[in-house]
Amino acid sequence: MMLHIPAVLSKPQVQEFRQRLAQADWIDGRGTAGPQSAQVKRNRQLPELSPLAQELGGFITQALAANPLFFAAVLPLRILPPYFNSYASGEHYGMHVDGAIRMRPGTANAMRADVSSTLFLSEPEEYDGGELIVSDAYGTHEVKLAAGDLIVYPSSSVHRVAPVTRGERVSSFMWSQSMVRDDARRGMLFELDQNIQKLRAAHGDNEITVDLTGHYHNLLRMWADV
Structure with a gap:
């Protein structure tokens, strides 16, 4: 990316x-x-x-x-x-x-x-x-x-x-x-993060943004090399 x-x-x-x-x-x-x-x-x-x-x-x-x-x-x-x-x-x-x-x-x-x-x-x-x-x-x-x-x-x-x-x-x-050595995975995490930020700016925190944030951190937990 x-x-x-x-x-x-x-x-x-x-x-x-x-x-x-x-x-x-x-x-x-x-x-x-x-x-x-x-x-x-x-x-x-x-x-x-x-x-x-x-x-x-x-x-x-x-x-x-x-x-x-x-x-x-x-x-x-x-x-x-x-x-x-x-x-x-x-x-x-x-x-x-x-x-x-x-x-x-x-x-x-x-x-x-x-x-x-x-x-x-x-x-x-x-x-x-x-x-x-x-x-x-x-x-x-x-x-x-x-x-x-x-x-x-x-x-x-x-x-x-x-x-x-x-x-x-x-x-x-x-x-x-x-923390994530694979470029494709970093790219997916970045796109997910940016879309979560857009949803939060437009609609505030709600059940959807909290759920998506959970998915983001679970993927990061799975892929991170620390």
Whole structure:
């Protein structure tokens, strides 16, 4: 399931992020890629253990924890600290699949990557190219969102970032381990949750919404891996 989550960061928050990232020392992004991905990865990243990456990443993690749409879609059990990258002057990231197991930076702790997320920090008009292109069973999807908006998609998807031919594309990206590892089941739970919310908004709590909520939690109880 792919989902666009708007306004994870406000415009003033994005502006502050960009001002601070503009002063950062970026490094070759291939340092965090596996052997296969490193062959097609051409971008720059903020060092993952730098104080700035940890501070800004912590702010994003808190924003995601407070976002009900993100929680409903991802059902996160663990979120890897966010990374930051930049693309300019033809930089790109070729077709690849994210690694299934990610190590928490600076530790020996591993987590499974079920859901990938990209938080856009550049406005679409600031750069040409740079689309996130995700291929799945339903076709190919090009994503280029407003600054502060987030896209979530299964980590099992084949995807790439198109070359940036003008300007600079700055973003944050992260992985989540979901309580429900199967994407199809997560999608069904998300649709059920959203329809329950619509019924409650239209009619308030009643026998039907309580019954449906019970079905939701019983399915989550059945499928959750915690």
